[in-house]
Amino acid sequence: MTLVPSAAPAEQVLEPLDGPEHDAVNRARELVARIDDETAADLAARTEFPADLWDWVAEHSLHRVGIAEEHGGEPADIVAKMRIAEVLAERVGVLAWVWGISNCFAAPLLAELADEPTRKELLPGLAAGRRRFAFGVTEPGGGSDLFGALDTTLADGRVSGRKRYCTAAASADHLFLLVREAGAPAGGTSGLAFALVRTNAPGLSMSRVPTPSFASSFGTYEVDLDGVAVDHAFTGPAVKAALRTVLVEERLLIPAIVIGAAHGALRRALAYAARRTAFGTRVDSYQALQHQVADAVMDLETARHYAYAMARRWAAGEPVTIGADVAKSRSVDAAQRVADVAVQLMGGIGFTRWGGVEHVWRDLRAFRLAPITEELVRNRVARSLGMGRD
Secondary structure: OOOOOOOOOOOOOOOOOOOOOOHHHHHHHHHHHOOOHHHHHHHHHOOOOOHHHHHHHHHOOOOOEOOOHHHOOEOOOHHHHHHHHHHHHHHHHHHHHHHHHHHHHHHHHHHHHOOHHHHHHHHHHHHOOOOOEEEEOOOOOOOOOOOOOOOOEEEOOEEEEEEEEEEOHHHOOEEEEEEEEOOOOOOOOOOEEEEEEEOOOOOEEEEEEOOOOOHHHHOEEEEEEEEEEOOEEEOOOHHHHHHHHHHHHHHHHHHHHHHHHHHHHHHHHHHHHHHOEEOOEEHHHOHHHHHHHHHHHHHHHHHHHHHHHHHHHHHOOOOOHHHHHHHHHHHHHHHHHHHHHHHHHHHHHHHOHHHOOHHHHHHHHHHHOOOOOHHHHHHHHHHHOOOOOO
């Protein structure tokens, strides 16, 4: 992948990673080769779940990545997953989450928490693309205060409460819900549990949250639970460790997705600026614009290297909880700047769907809020340095 027109020198700005690529990364490249920019723009403009994109991912055996071989999967570490996400996002933007939603949450939770019969029941379907999962953590009374506002309870094999911002819930077969066991003290991490429920279970209803950008394609939902029967409940000390795993890996996959999406937007903008003239001169020859692009790309490349450095440490078994937060924050900031430069480079056409970049500019804004706000990242970094608390 390059960030310069094909007629320019072949040196790459976003450098390839050292070492061999996972086989699945090449399959991801084969998939995006099937998707031209016009198709990608159509996917971005939809208001329903991109089932065809999900199926294309399945056809290229990408849903199986990160799942054990005995369950129909293909082992991969977080670095390989990030590369897949980056390659997909370069073409389809943040719709790369069509792969990440189930793979990022359900696969590691089942691997860490489920017994072998449950793994055999659920993982092969996910690996083949026959089962879809969504994740429910946030509640109406909370947001960044994840545990302080956790009121959805698990009692006698049933869950009751309400979840908000459950991405792609309506198109999922199962919901993984973070809950608290009945009788556990409120606040903190006491009594944390995961409940796996079917989306068509009696007592479960959902309503769509009106949102712009990529969430209009996946749909994000408020889910009401009134004594919903639980297919599988996961309790005990292992829950906190499993939750930490998915939260860290989410914060590492997001940099790959936003960087890939920004890269794709800039590729389209540079191609447009190379053939567009203003006052008799190619738009991309104006130094004022060149410096904006150069500054943005340098920030993007710096953030990219930091994110992959944190991923390698995580893959090696090192703790990177704060590092993953920083990677998410720096990558989103750099990617949003690149997307803004892409819009500016294209002028008025960049603000229309014709330009193929405006949806990236809008989509990336959401990641300054989720899954962790920029303010909370800074609080956590300051506390890691031993600074006082409010």
